[in-house]
Amino acid sequence: MQTASVHEPLVKVDDAAxxxxVSASWLDRLLQGKQRSTLRAVDGVSFDIARGETLALVGESGCGKSTIARLLVGLYGLTRGAIHFEGQPIAALATREGRHLRQRLQMIFQDPYASLDPRWRVGRIIAEPLQAHCPDMSxxxxxxxxxxLLGLVGLNAxxxxxxxHQFSGGQRQRISIARALATQPEFLxxxxxTSALDVSVQAQVLNLMKDLQQRMGLTYLFISHNLAVVHHIADRVGVMYLGRMVEIAPKRELFAHPRHPYTRMLLDAIPDLNMTGKARTPVAGEVPNPLNPPPGCTFHPRCPHANERCRREAPAPLLHGATTVACHAVQEARL
Structure with missing residues (x-):
């Protein structure tokens, strides 16, 4: 069995797609003369996650964040590329030999009202992973x-x-976290x-997750569209647009010196809570149809710095200091 070096990233994603x-049925295509339609939900994304780190993915709805999440835990298969967890391909999760890998990475879902079986008692919900992965446990x-586990997330035995249904939304998400921790995973x-929770409850759940990370040495991939939440919990931030990673940088660097025009657009749309006098700029334009994305850089129809090269050639991600950014304008120093 292949093992990874201590210095290697815990998770490595390489050109994942x-x-x-999403085509209509064969008969409809024949009668209407339509071609097959393909949705490129994730189209060549690469990144690493170090042990104990929190990498956050942000972007508008439909950019591919949740698809990345499902690829990482094996709920979706890869069309192209590779994902490795501690040096082992994520595809091994579906095999008998890779069963031990499954208990080391788990997922916390968005909606605590939909992710818990309403017919089961909480004890059975949390014990389900133990029954699957620890058959010898009495x-x-x-x-x-x-x-x-209930005590660990701030609930009573x-x-x-x-x-x-006897719990609030925040308490249900704590139950989801307890279930995810049942098999003592390393990666969540x-x-x-927290998107389905009230703002005050969001803070409680985020603080719980940070505390658990410090106590248990957990590694997180945290997906959110809320940049305030990301600023609170992340170590590094990846910005996605139409299935591609356009910028990835340490949190402080990204918020202080965003490089990609799309990242700047997202940050400029945040309300100025510090009352510095900086005007809030609404996000301009609309996300193109993902079934028919623009050629070249997919952001060029909304970008104030786009030129002819941007319209015909997709930019490759390049390293600029601690930041990796895919933008012709940045590479050509036009910003």
């Missing part, structure tokens, strides 16, 4: 582990006999875990 066939040991994929 996932395409979906019933008493399983109950003790469930009690420990007595809550295990209740049903999900968090797909907008």
């Amino acid at each position: 996932r395409y979906f066939d 019933r008493a040991e399983m109950e003790q582990r469930v009690d420990e 007595a809550d295990k006999v209740k049903y999900p 994929v968090c797909d907008e875990p």
Whole structure:
């Protein structure tokens, strides 16, 4: 079995792509003379995640963030490229030999109202991963582990006999976190875990996740469209647009000195809570149809710095200091 060096990233994504066939039925295409339609949800994304790090992915709806999340935990297969977890291909999750890998990476879903089975008691929900991955664990040991997990996320052991509908949204997300931690994973994929919660509850859940990361040495991929949340929790930030990574940088560098015009556009749209007098600029334009993306740089129809090269040639990601950015204007020093 291949093992990874301590200095290698825990997660390595190399030119990952996932395409979906969204064509009409064969008969409709024949009668209407239509061609097949392909949605390039993720189109050649590369990044690494170090042990103990939180990498956040941001971008407008439909940019491919959630597809990346599902690729990382094996819910979707790759159309192209490779994903490795501690040196092992993520495709091994689907094999018997890779079963041990499954318990080391887990996912927290966006909607705590939809991700918990309403017919099951909380104890059974949290114990389900243990039953799947720890078949030799006795019933008493399983109950003790469930009690420990409930305490870990700030709930009571007595809550295990209740049903999900008896809890608030924030408490349900704590239950989801407890379930994800049941098998003692090293890597958690968090797909907008606070977006369905009230603002005050969001802060509680985020603080819980940061505390758990420090205590357990967890590594996070955190997906969000809320830049304030990202600023609070991330170490590095990746910005996605129409299935591609346009910029990835350390959090402080990205918020202080954004390089890609799209990143600048997103940051300029944040309300000025510090009352510095800086005007808020709404995000300009609309995301193009992902079934028919523009040629060249897909952001060029909305970019104030686009030229002819941008319209015909897709930019390659290049390293500028600690920042990796895919933009002709940056490479040519036109910004």
